[in-house]
Amino acid sequence: MTVRRRRRRHKGLPFVTIICIVLGVTIGIQAKSVKLQKSVYTIDRVSELSSQLTSLQNENNNLKEQLNASMKKVSEYEATIAEGSDALQSIMKSMEEMRMEAGRTAVTGRGITVTLNDSKKATTTEGVEQSAFLVHAEDILSVVNELFSAGAEAISINGQRFVANSSVRCAGSVVNVNGVKIAAPFVISAIGDPDILEAALTFPGGVVDSLRPWGIELEIKKNEKIDIAPYSGTNSFKEAHIPELEG
Amino acid sequence: MIWPVIGVLAGVIIGFKCPYTFPSWASSYVAVAILAFADTVLGGIVAILEGKFDKIVFISGFIINAVLAAFIVWLGEQLNIELLIAAIVMFGSRVFQNFANIRRFLFNKHEKKEKI
Numbered sequence: 199m200t201v202r203r204r205r206r207r208h209k210g211l212p213f214v215t216i217i218c219i220v221l222g223v224t225i226g227i228q229a230k231s232v233k234l235q236k237s238v239y240t241i242d243r244v245s246e247l248s249s250q251l252t253s254l255q256n257e258n259n260n261l262k263e264q265l266n267a268s269m270k271k272v273s274e275y276e277a278t279i280a281e282g283s284d285a286l287q288s289i290m291k292s293m294e295e296m297r298m299e300a301g302r303t304a305v306t307g308r309g310i311t312v313t314l315n316d317s318k319k320a321t322t323t324e325g326v327e328q329s330a331f332l333v334h335a336e337d338i339l340s341v342v343n344e345l346f347s348a349g350a351e352a353i354s355i356n357g358q359r360f361v362a363n364s365s366v367r368c369a370g371s372v373v374n375v376n377g378v379k380i381a382a383p384f385v386i387s388a389i390g391d392p393d394i395l396e397a398a399l400t401f402p403g404g405v406v407d408s409l410r411p412w413g414i415e416l417e418i419k420k421n422e423k424i425d426i427a428p429y430s431g432t433n434s435f436k437e438a439h440i441p442e443l444e445g
Numbered sequence: 446m447i448w449p450v451i452g453v454l455a456g457v458i459i460g461f462k463c464p465y466t467f468p469s470w471a472s473s474y475v476a477v478a479i480l481a482f483a484d485t486v487l488g489g490i491v492a493i494l495e496g497k498f499d500k501i502v503f504i505s506g507f508i509i510n511a512v513l514a515a516f517i518v519w520l521g522e523q524l525n526i527e528l529l530i531a532a533i534v535m536f537g538s539r540v541f542q543n544f545a546n547i548r549r550f551l552f553n554k555h556e557k558k559e560k561i
Contacts, residue, residue, distance in 0.1 A: 210498035211448055214489045217507055218449040221482040222456015223463075228475045231466040 262430065301361035301429040305352045309389035309424040310396055312341055316382045317413035331412050333382050335368040338375075340405050341386055342366070348398030350388040352426045356380040359429040376431050383415075392420035449490060473529055474515045480536035481510035487543035494550045510536075 276293075280286045297303045317331035342353055342360060353360040358375040360366075365376065372379045388395055396418050400406050406416055467475050485507040492498040514532045521528025 210489060210493045210500060210503060213500050213503055214486060214493065215448040215452040217482070217486055217489070217503075218452030219456040219459075221479065221486055222453040222458075223460040224456075224475065224479050224482060225453075226457040226460015227463065227465060227467055228460075228472070228479060229457075230461055231469070231472060231475075234466060235469050235472065 265430075300433075301352065301359050304426065304428050305389060306423060306425045307351070307389040308392055308420075308422050309350070309387065310392050311419045311421060311424065312345075312386040312388070312399065313415070313417040313419075314338065314341070314382070314384040314386070314409075315415040317415065331414070333373075333384055333414055335366045335373050337405075337409060337414070338373060338384055338386065339366050340408075341399065344398045344405050345386070345388045345390070345395055348390065348394050350390040350395060352389045354387050354426045356385055357427055359427060361429045363433065364429075376429070387424050387426055389424055389426060396420060449486065474518050477514040477518050477529060477532045477536070478511040480533060480540065481514040482507065484536045484539045484543065485510050487540055487547065491543050491546045491550070494547065 276290055280290045294303070298305065314333045314337060316333055338355060342355070345353055355366070355375045358364075358378055358380065360375070365374070367374045369379060372381045373384070374380075398404070399418060406418075409416055485503070488506065489498065489503045492503070514536065517532045518529045521531075
C-alpha cells in the first residue's frame with residue numbers, strides 16, 4: 199500500500215518541476231524588468247513634477263505681467279524726459295533703434311509665413327523610422343537660416359522671437375525655442391521681401407525640396423502685414439563684457 | 446517534494462541571468478500570469494499529495510489559467526477598470542488556499558506516522 203502510494207505520489211513530480219522552472223524563469227525576468235523600470239521613473243514622480251511645473255508656469259506668467267508693467271513705466275519716463283530736448287530725443291531715437299535691432303520691440307511689415315507640419319505618412323508607413331516623418335529642430339533651423347540669409351529682418355517661430363542668442367533644440371516630442379516648448383504645426387513668420395524670401399526656400403534642391411520626400415507639409419504664404427512680437431526672455435551677460443579701450 | 450522548490454530557485458537564477466527583459470506594457474500581464482502559474486503549481490502539488498494528479502488537467506490548467514488571467518487584465522484595460530485586482534485577489538486567495546491544503550496534508554501525514 200505504502201509503495202503504491204509513494205509511486206503514485208511521484209507520478210506528477212517531473213511535470214510540476216518543469217512548470218516550476220518556467221514559473222521561476224518568469225519571476226526572475228519580471229523582477230529584473232520591474233527593477234529596470236523603477237529606475238526610470240514612477241507615476242508619483244510624474245504627478246509631482248507636473249504640479250511643480252504648473253506652479254512655476256503661474257509664477258512665470260505673473261512675472262511676465264510685472265515685466266510688461268515695468269516696461270510701460272520705463273517708456274513713460276523716457277517720453278517725459280525727452281520732451282523739449284533735441285539731444286535727448288535723438289538719444290531716445292537711437293535707443294529705440296537698438297531695441298529694434300535686439301528684437302526687443304514688436305515689429306510689423308510685409309513678409310511670409312511658413313507652416314511646417316508633421317507628415318501624414320507617419321501613421322501609415324510601416325517599417326521606416328517614424329521620426330523621419332516628423333518636423334525636427336534641424337528642419338526649423340534650416341528654414342530660419344535660409345530666411346535670414348535671404349534678408350529676413352525679423353523671424354518668430356510660433357510667436358517666439360528669434361534673436362541673436364536664440365536656440366532651437368529638439369526636446370523629445372516637442373521643440374524648444376528660446377527655452378519655451380512649442381509643438382507642431384510650426385509657424386515661422388518672417389518680415390522681409392516676400393518674393394525673395396519665398397524664392398530662398400523653394401529654389402531647386404533647397405529646403406522645400408529636401409523636406410518634400412518625407413511628406414512634411416510645408417506651406418508658404420506671402421503676406422502684406424505680418425506682426426512679430428518682441429523677445430520676452432532675458433539677456434544676462436555673466437562672462438562677456440566690453441573690453442576697455444586703451445589709450 | 447524538494448524538486449519543485451529547487452526548480453523555482455533554479456528558474457529565478459536563470460531568469461535573472463538571461464539577457465531578456467519584458468517590455469514595460471507587459472508588466473501587469475506577466476505579474477498576473479505569474480500568480481496563475483503559482484496557483485497551478487501549488488494546485489498540482491496538492492493533487493500529487495492527494496494522489497489525484499492528472500497531467501492533462503495540470504498542463505491545460507497551467508496554460509489556460511495564464512491566458513485567462515492575461516485576458517482579464519486586457520479586458521480591464523479596454524474597459525478602464527482595474528480587473529487586474531480581481532485576478533490578483535482570486536489567484537492570491539487560491540495560492541493561500543493551496544498552501545493551506547499542502548500544510549494540512551503534510552501535518553496530517555506526520556500525525557498519522559506518530560500514531561503508528
